[in-house]
Amino acid sequence: MSVSLPMIGPVVVVGGGHAGFQTVASLRENGFTGPLSLISEENTLPYERPPLSKKLPAAADDHTELRPASFYDSHGVEVRVGEPAVAVDRRLRTVELGSGRRLDYDHLVLAVGAEPVPLPTLNRPLDGVLTLRTALDAARIRARLSSRSRMVVVGGGFLGLEVAASAAQTGASVCVVEAADRVLARVVSPLISRFLEQEHLSHGVTVLTETLVVGLLDEDGHVTGVRLADGRELGADLVVVAIGVRPRTGLALAAGLAVADDCGGGIVVDQYLRTTDPAISAIGDCANFPGALPGGGRTRLESVQNAVDQGRFVAARLMGVQPGAYDALPWFWTHQFDVKIQIAGLAGPETELRLLGDPSAGRFSVARLVDDRLVSVESVNSPADHIAARKLLGTAAVPSGARDLARPGFTLPSHAREAAEARRATAGQ
Missing domain, CATH: 3.30.390.30 (FAD/NAD-linked reductase, C-terminal dimerisation domain)
Incomplete structure (x- = not known):
């Protein structure tokens, strides 16, 4: 018995990242002929995300679209960019957009992703303190980056280290500040952490572990450095905050869907990626799902592979060609130096x-x-x-x-x- 039957009504996908794109593409590949909408608050068609931190594009439009506009036209996908979804009415099965327009759905897919966690010590906006999540973010960083730059990267995870490597290769002076006792402490073994830290050191990157940033220095509203818990001050004209992301759950919460407080947070889904409303699925960085961890515990993953695989899965499930539970093997990659x-x-x-x-x-x-x-x-x-x-x-x-x-x-x-x-x-x- 399949989990759900093929549908003929409209499908609305909220989120213009890899997960959202893959859902609409796979629905058409699996034979869905009904109305199909893709909603993205970014002012661009879905694009490749990994190069943002690995190559730091030089301009907001210097990125690779997953498909050109002609793809969506030829596949009958209504794409609305630069317009956020602001509310979901589960009773009427409608999604309200920022413009006030309402879209009807038989099934709604939330692929809303995650957003950067701000630096706790940042009490007011400072010029030169940036995060990286979008092509526009990458362009802002790259526009300020030169061989004379002094960059402090707060956070030694994948994103922070990729930004540090990209910046170091421009000749900039780069320092990574990590609160844990090693870089990538939550995601790789100690041996891999040590190897990658040595690689950064060999390329002139300073790596400070077991170190907390407790304040920022500024002059006339522009960052000039960071203050560490041990009293030291590091000069910087560019600070990139990469201390993690938090799933975007506001839309789901307002709609009365279950949201997790632990296991990485996120919108709670079952083994078929259905939320507590079976007419709504959640996928990608925002979804908290069971079965991926040894022992079957719940988790939330931030990876292109997970986003793509979950998009494919939901599309197949909605078309009745995927009777089993989601069980794709997680895999990840990073390229530094x-x-x-x-x-x-x-x-x-x-x-x-x-x-x-x-x-x-x-x-x-x-x-x-x-x-x-x-x-x-x-x-x-x-x-x-x-x-x-x-x-x-x-x-x-x-x-x-x-x-x-x-x-x-x-x-x-x-x-x-x-x-x-x-x-x-x-x-x-």
Whole structure:
């Protein structure tokens, strides 16, 4: 029995990021012929997000659209840009836009994403203190960036480190300030953190861990530096705040939908990505969903892969061609200087680690296990390991444990081939 039947009524998708775009594209690919609307508060068609931090485009229009305007015209998708959704009437099944226009829906997809967390010590706007989420944000940073710039990046997560790497390559003086005891502390193993920190140091980036920013210095409303908890002051004419994001839940809350207080927050959805109103789905950075973590706990993920996969899933579910629960394998990547890190699977802090390869050669992987079961692989400049890990972790049963990884001559690609052959042999019996 399918989760939902094919629909003929209108579908409204709120959010112009990867999740929203993928939903409308996949609905048409799956044969949906009804009215279809994509609503985005940004004044642009959906575009590629990863290059924003990795390359810092030089202008607001210096970004790559996922599809040109002709795609939406030829596929019968009404795209409304520069106009936010401001209210949802669940009884009437309408979405009200900022212009006052109301759109009817049989099904509503919330792909509203997340927004940057502001610096707690910033009590008033200061020129030169910026965040990065959109193409316009990237253009603002790039317009101020030069070889003479002094940049302080507050936050040593993926976004902060990518911005730092991009800025350092322009010749700017860059300092990363991270409150935790290591960079990327919440998302990668200590070995990967140390390796990436050394890479930044080798390119002239200063990295301060276990360090808190407690204030900002300014002159005539323009930032001139940051004050640290230990009393030190760092000079800066550009401060990029990258201390995390929070899911955009206001629209859902006002509509009476359930929103999580823990597990990353976000709009609560079930294993089919349905909210507490079955006529409304939530996907991407704003969705809090079950099953991705080892043990099946709830989480919220911020990645293009998750956004795209969830968009595809909801489109297939609405068309009655996806009867199962959402179970796509999470994977992530970052590119900083000459280092590409790819991560397959999710792992919490309580994991057993196995090193595969030689960090001194700049090419290795870290396997992470829970209860002697492979749950995640972090690969540095090792795309073959990453592809193999996705194959291993993407199967229903993962036969990989510490004993497998300890075999003489073990490699992830060869193990993935062996596991695939074993599955084929079992299926043929």
